[in-house]
Amino acid sequence: MTLLITVAGRDFALACSDLRITAEINKRIVIQDEHFNKHILFARDNLNANISFTGVARWRRGLQTINLYDVISESLARAPAGIKLGPLCIHLIDDIEVAFQAPVFRGVDKWLELHLLSRHSAIGVPMIMVISNYRKVAPWSQSGSEDALEWEGAHKGYNIYFKVFADDTDVIFGGSDQFVPDADRTRIKGIVSRGADAFDVSRLASAIIKAAARRTSVIGSQAVSMVFPESGYIDTNLWNRTANSIIGFVPRMVMPNGTMMGPSQFPVQLALITDGYLPRHSLFFRSIVQDAFPRRRDRRLIRRHSKGLAIPGLMGLLSLNLFGQVEDGYTDFGLNSSG
Template sequence: MTLLVTAVGKGFALSATDTRISIATGENYRPVEEYFNKSIVFRCAGFTGNISFTGIAEWTEGTEKVRMYDAVSESLTESILAELKIGQLAKKLGDDILRRLLSRKSYRAKREAVFEFHINGWHRDVPYGFLVVVSTFREKSPWINPNEFEKETHVDGLHLYFKSVDDFEFVVGGWDIAFYQKERQHLCEILRKGAGSFEVSQYISKVIETASTRHKSIGSRSVAVLLPQVGMLDTNAWDAAGSMVVGYMPKMIFENGTAWDPSEFPVNFHILLTGRLPRHSLFVKSIIAKQFKRADKRRIFKIRKGKFAPGIFGLLQLALFGSLPDDYDDLGLSDEEPEE
């Protein structure tokens, strides 16, 4: 079990999880991995989304060990190829995983079939973000800011909650008791006041780090995945390596069913200062917030002219294809010839 926080705000959808995997023995939790990716970005039938999960992380089928991450990927790929709508995709995902868990040869199969998925993102034909929760244990609506665009279904041991978010919404999963009520109230308040994705991700990251001292199954390190309404996929996942920054990408499954596995690549630290920062940006902003002096941070964050500096997906796109959309700065690395 992990700590998972998923939010939709003004112009962005964001999901943040800690990166620890633990083995539970009774009430005791033993960490076995501290850098595990729990998010998968996908595109299906006009919907661009991210799915994050909490609950059982791996199990055995016969002699084969199966990880939740791989099982989710398999189900998503089938849904994408079948061009399922987001509601159908969510139901199929829950059914697929529950069936696999209950068919194991385990005397505790039903008891261990505990999981929850959060799906957020945008449909190309709808101006509002979406939030979907698929759970085996959440029997009441999770929404803290109700509206008229909600639906829920309870069938075959699954509880499904759907919402089109016209204002803001967030949901906490996993060891949610470690995310205290006063912290939820503060997150609610900053979302209500129109906070951007970076401010929201920074706050959630701090809460997860604090929550790791409250329960051993929660790791102090977390990763946020951003899907802006306008712009490109971004994350705050990186590490410093001397004068270089190493960026990390989540797994992506494209509309034709092909997948890009989790990856990392180096980014020259100095080129990140070219161009202004988009409102919804995580990668560059999180680096600046961590590595730069206060005066330099203020100067960089105040730049309002010029093209946008790309986030993690933009930098990857630049590395692969040598160019970016016109609204983004190529940082002098484009293969295109400069205009005279």
């Protein structure tokens, strides 16, 4: 079971997870995959959202291998147009339960928890929904406060917790969070409440996951984060370096028309960061800068550069590649569709 860290910040929301999946064979934990996608991005009706999950991730149906991110993606793609978030949650649970009818699950506990992190253009603040078949109480630090916009429900053995983070911040842990000490929980909640940016929060979340991985083999040491800034592009920080370029890893995406893309790879050039400035909640390029420039002074100069237009993150580059344009305020590197 993986480790999820989901954050509602002051002007961003972030989802972080490790990338390992395991199986218990003859009472031993066996690593099956160290680079497994656990994030599904989707958009519909002015809602941008990410689903991350912990628990059952992959199983067999006869000769076919089933990945949970495929089940979730196909459910989102089939959801009726105009469906609201609550009914969409019920629709998703129903489809997951159908997929769990495979013979391999007979007599086996199917532990599962989903963190649905979203921002709606008409609301402008983070919303988090936790769907779990083992969690019994709401995960919020201040659950039940009079000013909180909260809701709880249940469906087919899953407890559903929903909260709109209008004025407060929080960090929610899911999965194998028993391996996260209280000191780490306090530290990350502290920097979020004090207004840390998404990059610093993602670095600390990754460090917490890496430390937890040293305590158990069910958690992988590598982590990936997805950020939803208050304005601008969604961004991610998973990439790898090759001899000729940098390869960004794009998670599964479900478009508003039901089209699915990824998980996939996307090549980029580090030289792109010379064409503008990095937005406050940039993850992709800032993580590359952190790795490529060992001197703190160099990294500080790049971070403080504020001339020109904003540099889009990986999702912005993908938009430029697919549609030939970027949002206002972002540089298109001279590659827009009219140029």
